[in-house]
Amino acid sequence: MTDAGEDLYSRLQQLQSHFTWDLKKEDLELEQQDEDQELGQQRAVAHSCCFLAYVRYLQGRPEEAESILSQSEEKIRECYGEESDLRLIVTYGDLAWLKYHRGDYTQSQNFYKRVQDVLVKYPVDSSTDLHPEVYGEKAWTYLKLSKSYYSKAIDCFRRALKLQPDRYEWNKGYAIALYRTEEVLSIKRIERRQQGNREGDGEGDGGGDREGDGEGDGEAARDQQNHFPEPDPTDPADDQSAAHGERAEGTPQSPAEQ
The missing domain is CATH 1.25.40.10 (Tetratricopeptide repeat domain)
Structure with missing residues (x-):
């Protein structure tokens, strides 16, 4: 791994993402996840997209995972309008990680920057992380x-x-x-x-x-x-x-x- 790759990896570790939440593959009930996507209203589906994309990544289907994440961004913007930015923190973090694992460091960096832009626009209170x-x-x-x-x-x-x-x-x-x-x-x-x-x-x-x-x-x-x-x-x-x-x-x- 190059120095640039190592530096990017270190920064990605700080993101809130399915890739940083210590989700173990052996704990996932993979068969159930497909069924869950058929349930619920539009917002529930938008919620589920990021998780489903991570499942697809674990299943060795990164291209499908990336497609689902792109759909997730669209659905979140449709559902939440002006409130979308905070809902996209995890989606952008997942995209940054997925691009990184696929070797596209430039796009990974771009999505990392999107997360940082949202956090600058909406800083958290000192009492919470x-x-x-x-x-x-x-x-x-x-x-x-x-x-x-x-x-x-x-x-x-x-x-x-x-x-x-x-x-x-x-x-x-x-x-x-x-x-x-x-x-x-x-x-x-x-x-x-x-x-x-x-x-x-x-x-x-x-x-x-x-x-x-x-x-x-x-x-x-x-x-x-x-x-x-x-x-x-x-x-x-x-x-x-x-x-x-x-x-x-x-x-x-x-x-x-x-």
């Missing part, structure tokens, strides 16, 4: 990755909400992250009870009735999962409720309300 739009993008990425990243998603949504407590998409994402976390914990509790029952049956009667008990507990697990419907980020009814300031019973409060 990132813009809420970046925290939000990061949170949605963690939420889509896998169960092991849910705690990181919750933390990023909380940080976004501290800066924009009334922002609907952060409140909704935060609620979804909390719901999924509780769902995972509930399943783990059920699995522990199942294990305890199997061990107890084995000690008492040699485990002759294990199969029946397992089926019953399996039904309980499914009941636990289906007891509360997960909030749907694509449901227009949810958007309408949020627009009128309604809160469904049991919906967790945002950090700003706590």
Whole structure:
């Protein structure tokens, strides 16, 4: 690597990007990501494009990744208009990294400069490191990755909400992250009870009735999962409720309300 390449690499490491968030390929649920793109409204699709592009890069399809990122920029500008710049910080960072990995240092430098121009135009407060739009993008990425990243998603949504407590998409994402976390914990509790029952049956009667008990507990697990419907980020009814300031019973409060 040339000195220019090393210098550029060092600067790219400072960007907020899917390439710098320590996203491990072995943690990605790659088959699910294609299905997610069919869901949601236009803004949800715009949110997903950067993540999908990164997935394509991991799959060894950099040209497709670059095409998706270009579409992402167009969709974000269509959706957010004058507010697009802050939404493009991560997109430009991803493009800078992708161009770098493809050996196009000039274009990589150009996208790096675009990020810096946005940060100069919209400086962050001294009390925070990132813009809420970046925290939000990061949170949605963690939420889509896998169960092991849910705690990181919750933390990023909380940080976004501290800066924009009334922002609907952060409140909704935060609620979804909390719901999924509780769902995972509930399943783990059920699995522990199942294990305890199997061990107890084995000690008492040699485990002759294990199969029946397992089926019953399996039904309980499914009941636990289906007891509360997960909030749907694509449901227009949810958007309408949020627009009128309604809160469904049991919906967790945002950090700003706590």
